[in-house]
């Protein structure tokens with residue numbers, strides 16, 4: 412029996428097991444679920460043992476445990492690392508759920524439960540595929556496999572980076588597979604190959620020692636709120652590009668082939684309008700909407716705080732003003748360098764009648780996985796086998812720091828192979844995972860792992 416046949420003939424069992432996984436309320440952010448987190452980690456570890464992994468270990472962290480497993484019985488063959496997470500988002504507002512969030516319920520083709528799509532269902536696909544491959548290969552596997560399943564993804568993976576850096580030898584791989592996202596539509600698979608990085612800062616402008624009466628001093632003091640607005644207004648050019656010297660120096664230009672590939676993903680102004688409700692798009696006119704979101708860096712004001720913001724009026728001249736600013740970054744920008752560039756620009760823009768300070772808060776590196784690589788060719792073929800269609804390539808505007816971390820550390824491709832849909836209600840009430848995607852995902856993952864067993868080996 413090959414792996415596809417094994418998986419097909421075990422669909423009912425796989426579904427029942429997935430339901431067991433979904434019944435564990437592993438909400439990482441809520442302290443009252445600490446025991447459930449432990450239970451979910453143990454459940455994953457038990458599944459990995461049943462699937463035939465040799466070494467299975469639950470590593471404690473200062474937060475929730477990390478489940479690690481490996482099978483190293485294919486010397487000379489490539490090694491693939493599979494990353495996912497067993498923690499889930501809180502369920503509120505609970506009264507908007509049509510069925511209890513931790514009682515998985517079948518509704519047509521959808522399995523409804525918190526974590527069904529993000530990420531338990533997608534993690535489970537790969538665990539079952541390893542089990543299927545082991546049956547097909549007489550108790551062995553055609554390649555070496557490592558699993559890294561964390562419990563803190565929904566609380567910004569607080570302890571993951573330290574773990575990865577401390578356990579590089581356990582994790583090193585020729586390719587990493589992450590299934591924690593959505594494809595473009597049920598009939599159109601897609602591969603996200605670019606993610607933006609981030610520098611998050613706050614700018615504080617100070618003027619007088621304390622708030623002043625605007626009648627007594629207005630007209631003689633450079634109002635810090637106004638000075639901050641003047642500084643912020645000068646951070647963009649009239650063409651909507653970022654007016655920070657050096658900001659674009661390391662931005663990798665889009666080549667024509669990549670622009671052509673991105674243009675295959677339809678994103679019209681009408682669709683953009685439907686999603687945002689804003690009157691019309693803004694940004695760098697020479698780039699498409701998809702390019703502006705995925706392949707161009709930005710500087711955004713996330714919040715402004717100053718003076719009196721209550722109901723009614725208070726004639727105050729505020730002593731200070733604060734702006735939260737974030738820059739979304741693209742390769743090869745460095746988040747720490749960007750912070751210094753913005754700091755220098757704000758310093759230069761600060762008039763002598765106020766003072767300013769730029770404080771860095773968060774940093775994440777951007778990443779782009781090369782489209783042309785043996786691993787990516789395997790991913791394309793795997794989606795074709797699983798979904799019957801060639802995937803399109805996408806860049807996303809968001810940030811997934813682990814992609815850049817693993818890519819830099821191991822210099823190996825990270826394949827973002829999602830099986831969910833954009834309307835899965837991840838993080839929202841009535842989260843679901845479409846069973847068609849679950850089974851097509853299993854087929855895709857079998858083709859992916861069998862294909863990756865033949866790529867060139869670097870790990871030795």
Ligand SMILES: [Zn+2]
Pocket residue numbers: 496529530564591
């Ligand atoms: Zn997730």
